[in-house]
Amino acid sequence: MEYTVVLSSITVVLLGLGVVIFLVLKKKMIQENLKIEEEQTRLIGEAKAKAATLLKEAKLEAKSRLLEMKSDFDSETEETRFELKKEERRLSKKSEKLDNHEDQLSKREQNVQRKEVEIQKKLDSATKKENQYDIMLEEIKKELEKVSGLTLEEAKELLLKAMQEEARHEGAKLIKKITSEAKENADKEAKKIIATSIQRYAGDYVAERTVSVVHLPGDEMKGRIIGREGRNIRALEAATGIDLIIDDTPEAVILSGFNPVRREVARLSLEKLISDGRIHPARIEDVVERATEEVDMAIKEAGEQAAFDLGVHGIDPELIKVLGKLKFRTSYAQNVLQHSVEVAFLSGAIAAELGLDIKLAKRMGLLHDIGKAVDHEVDGAHAIIGAKLAKKYGEIEGVVNAIAAHHEDKMPESVYDYIVQAADALSGARPGARKESLENYIKRLEDLENIANSFDGVVNTYAIQAGREIRVIAESEKITDESAVLLSRDIAAQIEENLTFPGQVKVVVIRETRAVEYTKK
DSSP: OHHHHHHHHHHHHHHHHHHHHHHHHHHHHHHHHHHHHHHHHHHHHHHHHHHHHHHHHHHHHHHHHHHHHHHHHHHHHHHHHHHHHHHHHHHHHHHHHHHHHHHHHHHHHHHHHHHHHHHHHHHHHHHHHHHHHHHHHHHHHHHHHHHHOOOHHHHHHHHHHHHHHHHHHHHHHHHHHHHHHHHHHHHHHHHHHHHHHHHTOOOOOOOOOSEEEEEOSOTHHHHHHHOGGGHHHHHHHHHHOOEEEOOSSTTEEEEEOSOHHHHHHHHHHHHHHHHHOOOSHHHHHHHHHHHHHHHHHHHHHHHHHHHHHHTOOOOOHHHHHHHHHGGGOEETTEEHHHHHHHHHHHHHHHHHHHTOOHHHHHHHHHHTTGGGGTTTTSOSOHHHHHHHHHHHTTOOHHHHHHHHHTTTSSOOOSHHHHHHHHHHHHHHHSTTSSOOOHHHHHHHHHHHHHHHHTSTTEEEEEEEGGGTEEEEEEOTTTOOHHHHHHHHHHHHHHHHHHOOOSSOOEEEEEEOOOOOOOOOO
């Protein structure tokens, strides 16, 4: 019982204590809320005050900005008004000028209309007169046709023909006069130089060969050259670089190759093997080696002999060897070394006639085709190849230029370049220098004569100097001295157009008057 009462008392105390605590906490919370509300009220008040201040400042700034913009606008407006007034005054003046121009144009238009009327009247009058003149002209033409017995077209053709003949006659006289004046001195000197150079040299020529033929003592030798299973011929071809052609040609073997030096080595080697009789691969290599040495020696001697004969000294030994290779090179059936010596001689002769350096001209002529010695090994024109070789071995710039310019792969720069060109043309173009078949030769002469005979007034034509010159016999009644000049030019132009020929063809027109009388007994 007492225990229960104690518990009840404790419970009451605890409840009282809890109520007190609750009330204390509630009071504290109420105080805190009041503080918060006061703080919120204070902050709101400060915010409202700050916002009011900012609004006032913004309004003041906006008013200030508005005043400033208004001031700027008034200033710009004032300037615009001034410019507009100025433009208005200018347009007003222009309008006044336009009005004045319009008045003037109106007056001019009236004058033009008045003149148009006057011109139209004159035009109508002129048209009537023109019609009258046309009628009168037709009547006159008919009368003239009756009197002359010619139609209008026939009369025109006759008049044009007469005018054409007169123009050709006058043109021929003028051409003859100019040509005569230009060649009065130059022609004599050129003929003298060329004639002197040509008469001082006459060279042999050889047929151009792309193959070599080795004759055999008998056809049984062909089998020995071929060897067992072809080992001998393969060894010989491998050692020399030349193809051996063994066909049905009796007692002969053909050596074919583009390199003339190798072809010569092969020819000598094969001849030695045939004469010795021992033909097998080891022997072939030994014989080819010795033949190569012999050919190299022959090449060197040929180059040295050519330079010695011409008196050209100081050429690099390696360039001498390259020069000697031309002994086995042919071009258009001419031996190139022989051609080079001939060109050197002609160049020296021409230089002597002109009072120039003879030795320098000979040096240029001797080396002008040096590129042909290696043109089968190096790509490019032989003139450019030769110029590079000469420069490589220390030749002077003048010699290099002469070599490069002798076929105009490079423009000539000195008189020596032209001398070498002329000498090269003379050597290649002289009669017999370059071989051609008899049929082609006769055909070319016939074509030359036929072209000249096709012209009106030509009695006969003769091709002479191996086709380098044609002499045209003209009728003296049809061809005058002046028209003979035109005839020679026309024939030359026709030959250039229709024929292909080396060098030049000289066209000589001969016109003569013969008076014949017989004596009486």
